[in-house]
Amino acid sequence: MLSRVRMHEGVASSAPEGPFDGATCLLTLHFLSDEERIATLHEIRRRLRSGAPLLTFHHTASEGSDRLTWFQRYARYAADPEVVPAQIMRNAASMSSRLPTRSPREEEAFLQGAGLSDVGLFYAALTFRGWVAYA
Numbered sequence: 821m822l823s824r825v826r827m828h829e830g831v832a833s834s835a836p837e838g839p840f841d842g843a844t845c846l847l848t849l850h851f852l853s854d855e856e857r858i859a860t861l862h863e864i865r866r867r868l869r870s871g872a873p874l875l876t877f878h879h880t881a882s883e884g885s886d887r888l889t890w891f892q893r894y895a896r897y898a899a900d901p902e903v904v905p906a907q908i909m910r911n912a913a914s915m916s917s918r919l920p921t922r923s924p925r926e927e928e929a930f931l932q933g934a935g936l937s938d939v940g941l942f943y944a945a946l947t948f949r950g951w952v953a954y955a
Contacts, residue, residue: 832863861934
């Protein structure tokens, strides 16, 4: 089975043309502007064979709630016990203000807009969500 797997690291537009049987985009989309996110998802979709899955996993904003509160919860969970609480709160504030996270509804719209279908949530914990969608 491993002989059938190849890892391609880098930006989607520089990946081989494919078609590929599947793709992952891990801990990436939450760093991208809307325009970069749309372009990345289109490039990935273009390289997938029909019916192939794409799995994404990244920070997502919670709908109808305070972004900062959710990032504070995440930061407290992820912090080393030796880190002082004030630093944890600074980390959370930085993430909340700097990461262009989107709501679950917007995430689904980005995936569908790239030509992917059957979009579904497969993982959710604090600010992290994992999505699966098919070419």
